[in-house]
Amino acid sequence: MAKLATPSALPRYIQISERLIREIAAGRLVEGARLPTEKDMAADFGIAVGTLRKALADLEAKGLLERIQGSGNYIRTSGQVESVYSFFRLERVQGGGLPTAEVLSVERRQKPSDGLSFGTGESADRIRRLRLLDGDVVALEEIWLDAGQPAVQRADLSESLYLYFKDALGVVIAGVEDRIGVANVPDWADVRFGVGPGQRAAFVERLSRSEAGAVVEYSRTWFDETKARYVARMGKG
Amino acid sequence: MAKLATPSALPRYIQISERLIREIAAGRLVEGARLPTEKDMAADFGIAVGTLRKALADLEAKGLLERIQGSGNYIRTSGQVESVYSFFRLERVQGGGLPTAEVLSVERRQKPSDGLSFGTGESADRIRRLRLLDGDVVALEEIWLDAGQPAVQRADLSESLYLYFKDALGVVIAGVEDRIGVANVPDWADVRFGVGPGQRAAFVERLSRSEAGAVVEYSRTWFDETKARYVARMGKG
């Protein structure tokens, strides 16, 4: 047997795995939801139980599913969104600090010509905001969200952009790449920000990707290194 | 069938996986070694091919094995050490660049009072070096290795410090934490380095930990952001 529906298609177990991921991303499968039994799902999908189990193993490896012998398969999405970002953060020089943000503007714009290239279209939503730690402004940030999504509404933005990605866009951030250096502070800097326009400040440029590999976010952050530090952590800290 | 040799033992595929890991650890299976075919190994171990494949999948997930369809299964031990570091690197602004290093000095010293605290003792080995990309000096670096190890010999240092950790000290780096900001370039800076002493430059402070959690390395890197960028990547890039 082992006949594929269409020759040279993706393996069935990958197809099933991705289909389930889309269900999760679309919100049809939510945290804690229990899937039907493997026997039933396999019958529904028209595949062998062993093949389905490979798809489920894939989801488990991605941290989206918990499998409990004798009980069932349960969706686990919480912790996913923060999992990557919790290791990339802005904190006070002495450590810690309660992070908040204040949105300055939200506009659909032409993409910037400088900086890293991202996405496919010409335009994107640009968000400019101040980042605070314990109420003190420590950084200036510009975030670009690739268009194609409905335009970002200012009221939609939560304190955590990553919850916004998950809740409003249904996107789980799977990977992040930061480029760190020094750059001139842009002239839209506010007096509330410690470093003035044109001055050089520590700078982080970031590309965030979804599970599917598409660039979801491109951001630039300038911060006052006398007030804050940028921390990247990997592996056992 | 599916009879276990001893009741309530570990699953066969785990037993096989761990046995292979011990073979690797003992040096009987070295980097690049090709395993016998799955059919042969399964026969040798007295298990089904499917069960062996589960064991091999486990090794692959641990990064110890590369499986190549149509070719064979190959031991991959290198890349373990680099696995954490490959996501934290200095690269040319346009990307890439061949990294090398030039050691300036190696001395046992009192630990620095400024900067992050690390280790337990009073003294540590201090290494100062220049970092190059494609032969061009782009960064200045100071590395502290906690004492208690035999004193570092200059001749021992390889181009890659992480190979040095592994080969000379037998330590695998399990975790890294970086703090990024801007700092004044120290006065031991050399003219060969793009940014002069006392000037502000992009700066990365790093703590590296062993599997056991002990701090193995503390380093400070100043780099010329017109020549290089520091990249941190996590998850799917």
Place this chain on the structure above:
DNA sequence: AGGAATTTGTGCGTATGTATC
């Protein structure tokens, strides 16, 4: 408490697809 039913985990064997040599 206890036993049956349910559900996932382990293991075997086989046939066929596909990449490498």
Place this chain on the structure above:
DNA sequence: AGATACATACGCACAAATTCC
């Protein structure tokens, strides 16, 4: 082109954990 070797997929039997009556 043929042989070799790993990848996918099917189906079955039994073990082990959980759930339910």
